[in-house]
Amino acid sequence: MTFTKVCKIEDITPGTGVCALVGGEQVAVFRPTKADEVFAISNTDPFFQSNVLSRGLIVEHKEELWVASPLKKQRFNLATGTCMEDENFNVKAYKARVTKGTVEISA
Numbered sequence: 852m853t854f855t856k857v858c859k860i861e862d863i864t865p866g867t868g869v870c871a872l873v874g875g876e877q878v879a880v881f882r883p884t885k886a887d888e889v890f891a892i893s894n895t896d897p898f899f900q901s902n903v904l905s906r907g908l909i910v911e912h913k914e915e916l917w918v919a920s921p922l923k924k925q926r927f928n929l930a931t932g933t934c935m936e937d938e939n940f941n942v943k944a945y946k947a948r949v950t951k952g953t954v955e956i957s958a
Contacts, residue, residue, distance in 0.1 A: 853957060853958075854950075854957045855873050855955060855956055856953050856954070857955065858871065858953070859952055859953060859954070860887055860889070860949050860952050861952070863880065863889070865885045866883065866909060867881070867882065868882070868906070868909070869905055870902070870905040871956065873891075873956045873958045874958035877902045877905075878891050879893065879905035880947065880954060880956065881905075881909060881918060883909050883929070887949040888949075889948070889954050890929035890930060890944075891944070892918070892932045892942050892945065893932065896920045896922055896925070897934070897940040897941075897942060898920070898922070898923060898925055899922050903920065903921050904920060904921075904927065904942070907919050907920050907927075908921070912935070915928060915930070916928070927941075928944075931944050932944035945958060
């Protein structure tokens with residue numbers, strides 16, 4: 852499995868996401884807390900085919916982390932990419948890690 856370096860962990864403000872280009876695809880990378888934990892899903896909102904998920908709000912539901920799309924607020928699981936409202940619209944989830952302060956994503 853090959854990982855691509857996308858940014859330093861301090862480049863992502865805790866509680867937010869950023870967009871990175873990995874293997875020619877837009878990936879939304881999230882840092883939910885101050886810890887060195889990151890999640891990555893496709894940046895494309897499948898309901899509108901718009902690259903906006905990195906600007907969504909991180910929410911917690913039943914002890915899982917989700918991002919609410921900034922468009923119509925559909926929620927996507929940060930670990931699996933599952934859409935809470937309609938599983939026909941799941942998004943791709945990527946393996947993400949922090950190595951020596953650098954965020955890495957595997958496509």
